[in-house]
Amino acid sequence: MICRRFLLLLASLVVLVPAGCSPYSKVVERKPVTPPGTSADSVPASAGYYIAAGNREMEKRPLAAMGSFLAAADASAARLRTSPKDAVALADYNFALSQMFTVIRSGKVNAWEKPINVPGPGGDYLLTARIDPTNPERHPALYDYIPAANLDIGGSYMTVRTLKAGMGAPLVAVRREPRTDARERFALPRAYYGLTAVAHFTGRRCVMSWEDPLATEVVRMGSRTFPLAADFSAPLALLLSDAQPRKLEILNLLRPGEPAESARIVRLQPFDPDKTTVMVVHGLVDSPATWVPMLNELRGDPFVRKNFQFWFYEYPSGYPYPYSAAIMRRELDAALETFPQRKPMIFIGHSMGGLISRLMITDSGDSIWQSLFHKSPEKTSLPPASKKMQKESLIFAARPEVGGVVFIASPHRGSNIASGWVGRLGSKLIRAPQTLLKVGVDSLQFMVSNTDARAAKRAPTSVDTLDPTNPFVKAINEVPLKSGVPYYSIIGDRGKGDTPNSSDGVVPYWSSHLDGAVSEKIVPSDHSAHQNPEAIA
Secondary structure, X not given: OHHHHHHHHHHHHHHHOOOOOOOOOEEXXXXXXXXXXXXXXXXXXXXXXXXXXXXXHOOOOHHHHHHHHHHHHHHHHHHHHHOOOOHHHHXXXXXXXXXXXXXXXXXXXXXXXXXXXXEEOOEEEEEEEOOOOOOHHHOHHHEEEXXXXXXXXXXXXXXXXXXXXXXXXXEEEEEOOOOOOOOOOOOOOOOEEEEEEEEEEEOOEEEEEEEOOOOOOEEEEOOEEEEEOEEOHHHHHHHHHHHOOHHHHHHHHHOOOOHHHHOEEEEOOOXXXXXXXXXXXXXXXXXXXXXXXXXXXXXXXXXXXXXXXEXXXXXXXXXXXXXXXXXXXXXXXXXXXXXXXXXXXXXXXXXXXXXXXHHOOEOOOOHHHHHHHOOOHHHOOOOHHHHHHHHHHHOOOOOOOEEEEEEEOOOOOOOHHHHOHHHHHHHHHOOOOHHHHHHOOHHHHHHOOOXXXXXXXXXXXXXXXXXXXXXXXXXXOOOOEOOOOOEEEEXXXXXXXXXXOOEXXXXXXXHHOXXXXXXXXEEOOOOOHHHOHHHHO
């Protein structure tokens, strides 16, 4: 019985959300390799000479190796101040810094708690960190630093490595201990953040700074200005590899936990009030990991880096989506109190995430309530807890902070898969959380298809609210979107070029299309249109 149930579950999920079997991200840390262009000469007091010495000393004498790499970076920086186009000097500088961080990590050197003396050729270097006293969360001693050059990256979500040439050693900063205030600050408990190390020399004093390539495009070396080097892919790849979100995606569909524990808004970068916030919302049997291919490429665009910052709404996809939207509104209230927005936000929603995003630009009044219960909320007899949740899910106003929405493969009018045997099976296998069970089945029947009498014996699920015959789906499509808020559609046709008779394999064109869209882009993609290169472009 268990095997049969498992096989049926797999069959339903494969049809509902096609996915490959390869890992999203695979990261292998390798020994550093001297890159092409780095000098390897044996002339004493040259950068190449010091790099060779540091390489020999790395395993047995870490402090001596650090001193040699500092000397190489110092010599290279001196050459760059007089010859800023010297490509070899720049390669030497970057490689020497990357090697120094490799030694600090492998040798477990406590380099950033306080200034330390590092023995080097010609005398000690005083190595110190540039610290921002106003932001204790960014103290460098809280993090381990992994040189991005030492990471080989692969996986189904990491097919492109997004790099920026310039000065500095790209690193992945990994927080050693989880943040205790992560939820209150809408942050990940353990950060995986891309930074670029830059060493500033004054005599035998070296001040190390960590520059944010999402906030800084150039770095100064004396009177010269250089582009800041960056590896935008390495932190995303390492985060995915360590988190292994695929294991949680099916679980979050079948066993959605309580919203207080499992639904949240997350930032992946420090908040900048001068940038437009882009909120991305995933779909069924998915997680924020699904946006990595898009984010990986968008971060390579200097216009995007300068003007936009990305937030994620993470939620268990087993919830009925009107309920997920109600939770999102509560999360938004809290997030915007902590991080007030100066500019209108942009929402991008894939699949069911587009339906949640749509409710953010919809004024429902009590029209949906009336169409489902055939009486006003005041005259509808429900237990207090049930009525409260129903009102949050059915009566809502457009969010004033949202200035535009991009819908990608969104089933606005439902999908026939949800109303067929696959959808019914998938819905039966989803176990509703206690929050929904306590509300009572009778008060939730507005979310259940009129054609499936068996569904009336259980609480509804996300699959129920993707059924074209679902009463809520019908009612919401009678409510216009807020006037003056632009919205855009990206729709897959599997490369068949048969629109308007097309489908992405899960959602047909007749369901994804919205009149009034500023633009509608058809891309040669299956349901994962948000990962299609044309859609990203």
